[in-house]
Amino acid sequence: MNIKKVAKEIEEGKESKITKLAIGVEGGGGIEDPFDTITTLHCIPCGLDLDKTTTFIAPVIDSVVLSKSAFFESQVGEWELEIKECEHIKNLDQTGSTKIESKALAHCGN
Numbered sequence: 602m603n604i605k606k607v608a609k610e611i612e613e614g615k616e617s618k619i620t621k622l623a624i625g626v627e628g629g630g631g632i633e634d635p636f637d638t639i640t641t642l643h644c645i646p647c648g649l650d651l652d653k654t655t656t657f658i659a660p661v662i663d664s665v666v667l668s669k670s671a672f673f674e675s676q677v678g679e680w681e682l683e684i685k686e687c688e689h690i691k692n693l694d695q696t697g698s699t700k701i702e703s704k705a706l707a708h709c710g711n
Contacts (some may be wrong), residue, residue, distance in 0.1 A: 602662060603643065612693040638666055 634689040640662055653662050 603641045603666065604666065605639040605641075607637055607639060609637055640666060 642653045642658065642662065644651055645648070651658065653659060672687060
């Protein structure tokens with residue numbers, strides 16, 4: 602079996618715009634495959650191209666093409682930044698603020 606990947610053509614105006622810091626969710630960066638996959642099946646001893654649409658061969662080809670490599674599995678699938686407000690600063694009085702001398706004091710210790 603030979604597998605060939607060809608870059609998909611993106612129609613003008615169809616590019617998705619990223620509107621938030623996220624991967625795999627609406628408005629974030631996409632994780633869809635930017636390639637079309639073309640498969641051919643060739644019998645080396647016979648020297649013939651085989652019909653890849655038969656009921657026996659088609660599921661085998663699909664399982665190979667749709668399987669994910671170890672590299673792909675290790676990549677991020679879905680991610681979204683969640684910003685939480687620290688409970689310790691909700692009622693913080695900053696009227697008499699001063700410059701913080703140490704950067705270590707600029708973070709919540711709890």
